[in-house]
Each structure stands twice: as structure tokens, then as C-alpha cells.
Amino acid sequence: MEGEDMSSLDLASTRQPIERASHVPGDIYSSPRLFAQEKERIFLKDWLCVARAEEIANPGDYMTLRIMNEPILIVRDLEGAVHAFANLCLHRGVELAFGQGNVKQFTCPYHAWTYDLKGDLRGAPFMRQSTDFEARDCKLKEVKIGLWAGWVFVNLDPTAEPLESYISEFAEDVGFLKMEDCVLGSKLVVDLDCNWKLVVENLMDVYHAQTVHAKSFGKHRGSPDRYPIHLRKYGGTCTTYEAAPMTPDGKTLFRTMPAIADKADNFAISAHLGPNMQVIARADNIHPLIMWPVMPTTSRTIVYNLFPKEFATEPNFKERAQVYHDYLALVLMEDRDMVASLQNAMASSLFVPGRMSFLEKGIHHVLNAYIDRMFSE
Numbered sequence: 001m002e003g004e005d006m007s008s009l010d011l012a013s014t015r016q017p018i019e020r021a022s023h024v025p026g027d028i029y030s031s032p033r034l035f036a037q038e039k040e041r042i043f044l045k046d047w048l049c050v051a052r053a054e055e056i057a058n059p060g061d062y063m064t065l066r067i068m069n070e071p072i073l074i075v076r077d078l079e080g081a082v083h084a085f086a087n088l089c090l091h092r093g094v095e096l097a098f099g100q101g102n103v104k105q106f107t108c109p110y111h112a113w114t115y116d117l118k119g120d121l122r123g124a125p126f127m128r129q130s131t132d133f134e135a136r137d138c139k140l141k142e143v144k145i146g147l148w149a150g151w152v153f154v155n156l157d158p159t160a161e162p163l164e165s166y167i168s169e170f171a172e173d174v175g176f177l178k179m180e181d182c183v184l185g186s187k188l189v190v191d192l193d194c195n196w197k198l199v200v201e202n203l204m205d206v207y208h209a210q211t212v213h214a215k216s217f218g219k220h221r222g223s224p225d226r227y228p229i230h231l232r233k234y235g236g237t238c239t240t241y242e243a244a245p246m247t248p249d250g251k252t253l254f255r256t257m258p259a260i261a262d263k264a265d266n267f268a269i270s271a272h273l274g275p276n277m278q279v280i281a282r283a284d285n286i287h288p289l290i291m292w293p294v295m296p297t298t299s300r301t302i303v304y305n306l307f308p309k310e311f312a313t314e315p316n317f318k319e320r321a322q323v324y325h326d327y328l329a330l331v332l333m334e335d336r337d338m339v340a341s342l343q344n345a346m347a348s349s350l351f352v353p354g355r356m357s358f359l360e361k362g363i364h365h366v367l368n369a370y371i372d373r374m375f376s377e
């Protein structure tokens with residue numbers, strides 16, 4: 001696709017109502033040019049969930065990430081406010097911090113310019129002969145930040161709509177889970193040999209659970225044609241269904257979460273927030289996933305294994321949370337070969353996109369939202 005005209009992509013059959021629709025051409029998942037355009041049109045524009053606030057719980061706690069190579073620094077200042085900055089020293093642009101940790105100030109590892117936790121430049125050695133340069137006038141570039149339900153979101157577009165309006169429908173769908181009252185039992189990071197969108201689609205694909213996951217959670221959930229999939233703005237979806245807790249035998253090691261005490265013990269919900277977050281919950285556990293593009297044909301999925309804070313103070317919490325963690329890892333491993341095989345198909349000269357099932361309503365919706373974003377003028 002590189003160097004070719006994107007208008008040669010045949011998207012017309014994906015634009016049809018789902019009863020007539022086909023999947024998209026493989027270039028959508030493999031073209032470097034489209035990957036660059038996704039950064040420009042999606043990842044530099046949308047609100048992106050990047051962390052749990054509890055991961056930077058204390059003054060001086062920071063964490064760093066690169067969003068499609070854009071370096072971001074998130075830090076909690078001495079008053080407890082959370083900031084996001086471009087993780088670029090004002091001198092030559094070296095990243096001020098790597099990984100995560102706790103600091104009193106940031107010292108650039110290259111020539112030792114120092115910054116406080118609010119991003120103000122506090123010291124710049126050997127700059128006294130540089131005229132019209134005042135360290136006190138310099139501040140790290142701020143990135144828009146928002147907090148919701150215990151999550152940290154950033155947006156690289158200074159003109160973006162407020163987080164509250166961006167997530168309004170999603171908040172209505174999953175706000176009752178009270179993720180702000182949850183703690184992170186564990187975090188699982190999995191690198192997958194496929195484009196990030198194949199993981200997004202895989203997570204909203206209710207069609208594959210009975211086959212790929214037949215030996216794991218597939219046998220503990222209701223038939224997928226029984227549950228309506230609700231469509232939301234920006235490619236969002238939400239469906240509530242019936243499924244057992246995410247343990248090997250489908251039995252909870254805790255109990256129904258206090259926030260949803262009125263729900264049955266086989267309650268389940270799965271909601272997508274564009275572009276790259278899926279919140280999945282069972283009665284006793286919430287496991288949101290975030291899918292990060294790495295290269296056109298590789299991605300990183302982070303699974304947050306959340307429990308209500310009431311569970312976290314009980315005996316053997318860590319051990320019990322680990323059972324869920326291991327099971328989530330096993331399920332993702334079941335998907336891993338499928339998404340890698342899908343990715344291979346996307347670059348095959350033999351691949352022809354096939355027709356969709358009505359169970360792929362969410363995928364049809366997210367693909368059409370993607371086409372709107374990527375191919376409109």
C-alpha cells in the first residue's frame with residue numbers, strides 16, 4: 001500500500017449494512033502509511049487512557065510512556081495534583097525520566113537541567129553567558145490530562161473536547177462499576193504479533209469465544225446471540241451478558257462486588273471506548289484492557305486486573321488475585337495465535353475479506369467509525 005493511492009482500497013462492502021457487509025482489506029492492518037495516518041488522525045486527537053491514578057499515588061511519583069513515539073511524563077506534584085508533560089528536556093529534547101519511580105525533582109540525564117514537579121525549569125548549569133535566557137521563564141510543555149473513575153487520560157490535542165464529554169456514553173455504560181473504588185490486583189503486559197486494531201476487534205468479537213476459548217471461559221458463558229450489542233459514538237460498543245467469573249472452574253474466589261450487589265453472580269459486561277480501551281467485568285472482578293500500537297504489525301496489550309478495595313484487605317488477596325491474573329493470561333494466550341494468523345493473512349496475496357456474521361455487529365461499527373475518521377476529507 002505504501003506509495004499507492006488509498007482510494008484504491010475497496011471499503012464499499014464494509015460500508016454496507018451488516019447483513020451485506022464484508023471485512024476490510026488487509027492493508028488496513030499492515031500499511032505503514034495508514035499507521036502514520038492513524039497517529040495523526042486518531043492517537044494525536046483522542047483522549048487516551050494511560051494509567052491508573054493509584055500507579056502514581058504519592059507526591060513525586062511519576063511514570064513515563066511513549067504514545068506512538070510521543071514521549072509523555074505523568075507526575076503527581078507535592079500538593080497531590082497530577083500533571084502530564086511532554087517528556088522532552090527543554091534543552092535538546094532528551095527524555096527527562098524513564099520507567100517509573102519517585103523523585104523530588106527531575107534532572108535531565110544529558111546536561112543536568114533540573115525541573116520541579118510542576119514542570120518549571122529550576123536550574124540550567126553553564127548557561128550564564130546565554131543572553132536573553134531566563135530559566136524561570138521556561139516550563140515543560142503541558143499535555144491535556146483528565147481523571148475519571150480512578151483512571152488517568154491524556155490528550156495530545158490542545159483543542160480537544162473535554163474528557164467528560166468524550167467519555168459521556170461510556171461513563172453511563174460502565175460508571176456503575178465504580179472503578180474509582182477499585183485497586184489494581186496486578187497488571188499483565190502482553191506483546192502481540194498483530195496490528196492493534198485486530199486486538200480491539202478480537203475483544204469485541206463475541207463470535208469466537210465458543211471456539212477459541214471452548215476449553216476456558218467459553219464453556220462458562222451464555223450463547224452469544226442472546227445479548228444485544230449497543231452502539232456508541234466514536235466506535236464505542238457495550239453489551240451485558242451472562243458469564244462466570246474468570247477463574248479456572250468459573251467459581252468466584254471473592255463474591256459479587258459491592259458496587260453491583262444487585263447483580264446476578266453470572267453478570268458480565270464488555271464496553272469499548274475508542275480508540276483502544278475495552279472494559280470487561282464479571283460479578284467479582286473488572287479487567288480493562290488497553291491496546292497500544294507499536295509497529296503496523298505489532299502491538300502491546302495491557303490488562304489491568306481490578307478488584308474492589310474491600311477485597312484487597314482480606315487475607316490472601318494477592319494469592320487470589322493471582323489466580324485471576326493467571327487465567328487472564330491463559331485466555332490471552334488462546335487468542336495470541338489467532339491474531340498472529342489474522343495478521344499474516346492481512347499481508348497475503350491470497351486473502352479476500354469475507355462476509356460478516358450478525359454477531360460481528362460491534363466490529364462492523366468500529367470499522368465504520370474508523371473508515372469515517374481515516375478516509376473522510
Ligand code: FES
Pocket residue numbers: 089090091092093094108109110111112113
Ligand atoms: S538535553 Fe537535557 S540538559 Fe541537555
Ligand SMILES: [Fe+2]
Pocket residue numbers: 202208209212213331335
Ligand atoms: Fe478471545
